[in-house]
Amino acid sequence: MSEKPNQQNPKKGEPWKPKEKFDKKANKEKQKQEQEQGEGKQETNQPPQQQNKQPIQQQTADQQPTQQQVPTNDKQIAQTNASKEQDKRKDFLSHLPIFQDYTSVSIKTVKQIDPLTLHHAFIELCIQYQNGQCIGSTHRCVEFLNALKQFIRDYKLSRQSNYFAMAFLDELKKIFNLMKNFRTVNEGMSTSYLFIRECLMILRDTKLDENESKIWLCNQIDQFIQSKIIAASELIVKNATQLIQEGTTILVYARSYLIENFIINYFKQGKQLTIFVVDNPQFGEGSQLVNRLQQQGIPCYQILLSHVSYILSKVDKILVGASSMLCNGALVSRVGTALLACLASTHKIPFLVFCESYKFSEKSQIDSLSWNEIAQLEQGNENQQYTSLSLRYDITQSNYINMIVTEVGLIPATSVKAVIGEFKKYNYVDAIEVPRKEQ
Amino acid sequence: MNLGFSQKSDSMSITLKKVLDEFTQLNETTKEHYAVILIKVMINLITNSKEMTMQGLTHEIKTAGEYLINNAQAGHGRSELVLRSTQTIYQHYISKGLQHSQADGMEALKSSLLEISQELIDIIIRSKDNIKTQCLKFFNNRFKVLVVGYSNVVIYSLIEAFKAGIVMQIYIPESRPKSEGIETYRQLTEIGYPCKLIFDSAIGQVMENIDMVLTGAEAVVENGGIINRVGTYTTAICAKFQKKPFYVLAESFKFTRLFPLSQKDLSDSIRYSQEEPLFSEKLKLPENLDLINPLCDYTPPDLITLLFTDLGVFTPSAVSEELIQIFNT
Numbered sequence: 161m162s163e164k165p166n167q168q169n170p171k172k173g174e175p176w177k178p179k180e181k182f183d184k185k186a187n188k189e190k191q192k193q194e195q196e197q198g199e200g201k202q203e204t205n206q207p208p209q210q211q212n213k214q215p216i217q218q219q220t221a222d223q224q225p226t227q228q229q230v231p232t233n234d235k236q237i238a239q240t241n242a243s244k245e246q247d248k249r250k251d252f253l254s255h256l257p258i259f260q261d262y263t264s265v266s267i268k269t270v271k272q273i274d275p276l277t278l279h280h281a282f283i284e285l286c287i288q289y290q291n292g293q294c295i296g297s298t299h300r301c302v303e304f305l306n307a308l309k310q311f312i313r314d315y316k317l318s319r320q321s322n323y324f325a326m327a328f329l330d331e332l333k334k335i336f337n338l339m340k341n342f343r344t345v346n347e348g349m350s351t352s353y354l355f356i357r358e359c360l361m362i363l364r365d366t367k368l369d370e371n372e373s374k375i376w377l378c379n380q381i382d383q384f385i386q387s388k389i390i391a392a393s394e395l396i397v398k399n400a401t402q403l404i405q406e407g408t409t410i411l412v413y414a415r416s417y418l419i420e421n422f423i424i425n426y427f428k429q430g431k432q433l434t435i436f437v438v439d440n441p442q443f444g445e446g447s448q449l450v451n452r453l454q455q456q457g458i459p460c461y462q463i464l465l466s467h468v469s470y471i472l473s474k475v476d477k478i479l480v481g482a483s484s485m486l487c488n489g490a491l492v493s494r495v496g497t498a499l500l501a502c503l504a505s506t507h508k509i510p511f512l513v514f515c516e517s518y519k520f521s522e523k524s525q526i527d528s529l530s531w532n533e534i535a536q537l538e539q540g541n542e543n544q545q546y547t548s549l550s551l552r553y554d555i556t557q558s559n560y561i562n563m564i565v566t567e568v569g570l571i572p573a574t575s576v577k578a579v580i581g582e583f584k585k586y587n588y589v590d591a592i593e594v595p596r597k598e599q
Numbered sequence: 600m601n602l603g604f605s606q607k608s609d610s611m612s613i614t615l616k617k618v619l620d621e622f623t624q625l626n627e628t629t630k631e632h633y634a635v636i637l638i639k640v641m642i643n644l645i646t647n648s649k650e651m652t653m654q655g656l657t658h659e660i661k662t663a664g665e666y667l668i669n670n671a672q673a674g675h676g677r678s679e680l681v682l683r684s685t686q687t688i689y690q691h692y693i694s695k696g697l698q699h700s701q702a703d704g705m706e707a708l709k710s711s712l713l714e715i716s717q718e719l720i721d722i723i724i725r726s727k728d729n730i731k732t733q734c735l736k737f738f739n740n741r742f743k744v745l746v747v748g749y750s751n752v753v754i755y756s757l758i759e760a761f762k763a764g765i766v767m768q769i770y771i772p773e774s775r776p777k778s779e780g781i782e783t784y785r786q787l788t789e790i791g792y793p794c795k796l797i798f799d800s801a802i803g804q805v806m807e808n809i810d811m812v813l814t815g816a817e818a819v820v821e822n823g824g825i826i827n828r829v830g831t832y833t834t835a836i837c838a839k840f841q842k843k844p845f846y847v848l849a850e851s852f853k854f855t856r857l858f859p860l861s862q863k864d865l866s867d868s869i870r871y872s873q874e875e876p877l878f879s880e881k882l883k884l885p886e887n888l889d890l891i892n893p894l895c896d897y898t899p900p901d902l903i904t905l906l907f908t909d910l911g912v913f914t915p916s917a918v919s920e921e922l923i924q925i926f927n928t
Binding site: 477510562563569570571572574575578579582 | 822860
């Protein structure tokens with residue numbers, strides 16, 4: 161957002177002046193000037209598509225349109241707001257990404273500036289991400305792939321390039337870069353991006369025309385969803401059903417697509433379980449899970465994370481979902497999972513993680529703060545002495561995890577890198593069928 | 600049609616009985632390892648099989664294996680885990696061999712299967728030697744070693760160490776209920792080791808003098824833990840608390856895909872022993888004694904320091920990677 165000002169070397173003989181970065185007013189004016197100069201150059205030279213980034217970046221601080229009058233100069237207001245934000249966040253968490261709330265109105269104003277921004281499917285998706293309508297790693301990934309399929313169908317090759325594959329690859333990169341402004345791209349989405357890139361590489365070598373390429377690509381995306389998400393879910397549920405005997409008491413945290421499916425499937429087979437659902441009050445996912453289970457007629461208890469230590473002595477197993485599994489065996493999941501894992505190990509209760517293999521990542525992380533996402537920042541008064549903070553994810557170390565249930569089998573937490581190694585041999589997915597021209 | 604089906608099932612049951620008889624006979628007469636016996640029996644089954652299809656043959660092997668596991672005894676009162684793990688690995692290698700074989704016709708296929716079986720037997724026979732070579736680097740003169748239970752591999756390694764000139768003081772717990780420790784004591788003292796027999800209850804008291812604990816395994820489970828004779832878990836807890844290294848000597852065909860999380864997750868055949876324990880006649884046992892007599896227990900991986908296998912010396916977390924490699928290639 162704000163560029164670091166160049167440090168001027170003091171000339172000889174002059175008294176030493178404090179360096180410019182401490183002088184905030186001078187900074188702001190300098191940045192305004194530089195931006196205006198930059199804008200002027202870019203407007204003339206670069207093709208229209210690349211202006212997408214600028215209007216959105218400048219409006220990142222434009223919180224709600226009702227706050228101020230329609231700004232005469234967007235950039236100036238954006239600058240002042242941005243620097244205020246940074247002042248508040250010059251703490252140890254300033255390296256974490258924070259995403260401002262977009263409303264449809266603010267995105268429409270963005271659209272007015274430049275009509276060639278994101279496809280409407282993605283804009284709807286990003287608003288859903290922001291509202292909290294679309295949360296949970298599997299849900300976000302599937303919705304993203306559906307939006308991508310819509311985009312593929314509406315995409316028209318410009319006359320300059322004849323090759324669908326390479327042009328679409330550029331488009332895909334742009335989409336990802338833009339989506340990063342709204343919410344971080346999670347591990348499942350990264351894997352699907354790699355998969356689509358592989359497909360495009362294969363497309364590049366074939367001689368299909370535009371329509372056939374599009375149809376084939378949409379089919380491949382469908383197959384990815386089918387094999388990596390839906391079929392994997394069925395296998396995981398089957399593996400887990402053999403693990404968990406009838407009548408055990410299980411504890412579930414927040415809401416996971418896999419665990420929800422597992423519980424519903426288990427009860428459909430006529431077996432009984434005692435279920436405790438632990439809720440995280442900020443995101444309210446536990447309540448959503450309880451509602452869903454009640455619709456299916458499954459009884460469960462709902463408690464808060466702070467009450468867990470009371471009932472732990474009665475619990476046999478703890479099941480959690482995952483946002484991703486890291487290479488060193490650590491689990492990235494909803495904030496609060498690490499707490500639950502510590503409690504579990506103290507009481508010697510088995511801690512099981514349900515995770516599909518497409519969420520395995522080659523990253524490695526030891527603590528929760530080197531990378532995370534800030535969920536909300538309450539805008540208080542100017543006089544407020546504190547900033548409220550809310551993280552979205554946390555890291556559970558591998559020695560607290562007893563077992564990971566995946567579609568390739570039951571594995572201990574230390575074997576994640578072996579599974580990743582196996583997958584790398586096949587480029588993350590099974591062999592992709594090469595398309596043939598239909599005659 | 601009816602006649603055809605009943606004939607087939609009859610012939611199947613005949614082959615199964617034949618297989619079982621062969622297994623028990625070989626087990627009693629020869630001194631070979633029960634895993635080797637299992638594969639030899641399978642070799643005979645393949646050579647004598649009248650199946651004309653690949654699927655039929657694999658089905659026959661599978662049913663024969665299951666029948667053997669359920670009805671045979673591996674000897675020395677061992678659980679069926681060893682047979683089960685060997686059978687799983689054998690079936691895996693067979694199916695991979697069938698997939699990749701370029702042979703035409705049943706006879707060529709059969710001969711390729713027999714080659715694979717023979718290779719496996721060679722690997723199993725050599726596994727003890729491999730383990731012994733790696734163990735020798737960890738033994739030193741005047742070490743004090745606690746040997747848990749009766750394990751062929753442990754005894755073999757210790758005897759070879761003695762022949763190489765390494766003399767260690769060995770403490771052997773009696774290992775109730777089967778009192779296998781006494782057999783270990785007998786075999787080691789015959790060679791000339793200075794051994795001391797202790798009661799199971801004295802393990803905690805003796806542990807502070809010990810330098811290392813050695814044991815075998817019935818099965819190595821997926822997270823690197825082991826299933827072994829009951830009493831191993833207790834000894835492991837003592838060793839961990841006293842910060843003594845706990846070494847497990849196990850061949851690679853004992854790796855299974857089981858994944859127990861606690862003692863409750865073991866199968867019933869392991870938690871309840873079929874055999875009557877020996878009580879001394881001097882004890883006045885009450886009538887209608889309600890006894891809990893498990894055969895084996897599960898030792899979790901955080902209590903184990905290292906596993907010595909013929910594939911190498913592993914930490915418990917590496918076992919799972921090896922398993923993935925075995926079953927995915």
